[in-house]
Ligand SMILES: *[C@@H]1O[C@H](CO)[C@@H](O)[C@H](O)[C@H]1NC(C)=O
């Protein structure tokens with residue numbers, strides 16, 4: 001607490017000095033210098049908030065620093081409503097799936113998906129691994145306030161897709177979805193790739209969305225999957241991520257543990273850390289299993305990664321609609337197209353290849369399930385698919401014994417062979 005007060009005081013006196021300095025600001029250069037100083041102080045205090053004292057620190061080969069932070073010192077407990085919270089060490093209930101979680105995608109590899117930092121150590125019991133946020137991470141964001149947060153209104157909204165709105169927001173999706181019931185969770189195995197990102201302010205992700213509300217300003221969402229996001233992480237690595245919001249990405253929520261909300265209990269898996277191996281085109285295929293479900297007793301939303309790792313939970317009080325149940329589930333890919341004037345980015349979704357190429361070439365979601373009102377995992381009924389521009393990124397669903405409900409999705413974005421300024425947005429051949 002003492003440290004906190006002195007930080008605040010430091011910022012305050014520096015601000016006072018800035019104001020004094022600026023009474024005599026003679027040039028815009030001085031004003032700019034003052035603004036830079038203010039930004040530096042903002043960044044520093046934000047980093048102090050995010051990076052908690054570590055019991056052990058592990059340097060990952062990918063350049064990440066992983067801090068092992070005591071469970072009770074994690075960022076969640078900065079939330080005013082969590083001041084007296086007793087951490088739940090396990091869910092009171094765990095839904096059993098219809099499929100064998102240990103069955104790997106392709107025949108050859110016995111290697112399971114893991115996190116890169118594990119090669120240099122593990123976190124002790126009673127701690128959780130947190131990817132350290134560095135100054136440059138925050139400086140890449142448009143502002144300290146926006147760091148770690150999605151822009152609003154990026155949710156894929158089947159049915160009412162207004163083409164004008166879509167091209168303005170630049171977010172493009174290829175998804176499968178269900179709606180019209182009460183849902184208490186969702187599960188899927190997601191094929192892992194490393195899509196190419198054309199510009200650093202774009203991203204490509206593959207995830208599930210647990211949605212509550214009707215796409216208004218109070219939309220509730222819980223999201224988990226993998227992403228490549230140069231702006232958020234400073235590289236092109238494929239990373240495990242989560243997201244939550246209770247007001248359509250406006251004031252609440254964030255990626256991973258970049259704000260208070262999610263309570264982590266697991267010492268093996270770091271949110272936002274790189275995962276490997278990555279699937280190869282025509283080569284070995286890898287997938288991650290993600291399960292998010294609502295504890296029927298406490299009401300919290302839990303998340304599991306793979307067959308072994310229960311990561312933690314989002315307390316029910318964070319949400320309005322989701323405090324009861326979800327009204328829609330979506331699974332699939334999202335990219336940002338930042339090219340203006342009808343041009344299209346070559347940022348890839350999934351593997352960067354279209355669904356019709358099939359296994360080993362196109363990315364997939366398989367064994368898609370929902371948690372129903374009786375808290376059982378079951379195959380979803382009435383799965384719809386949606387994409388804004390199928391010649392950029394497409395989706396094709398199917399069903400079979402081993403894979404249950406599945407779909408292939410993704411695409412290359414702009415075809416590099418198209419002439420500059422061509423009216424064709426993406427590929428010429430695909431229908
Ligand atoms: C936490 O507990 C203290 C002491 O019992 C109490 O005064 C305070 O109001 C509680 N805070 C919350 C947010 O419940």
Ligand SMILES: *[C@@H]1O[C@H](CO)[C@@H](O)[C@H](O)[C@H]1NC(C)=O
Nearest residue numbers: 196197198199230234235236
């Ligand atoms: C990420 O990939 C893009 C091209 O796809 C490249 O231009 C950029 O340098 C890469 N960034 C890093 C940090 O490796």
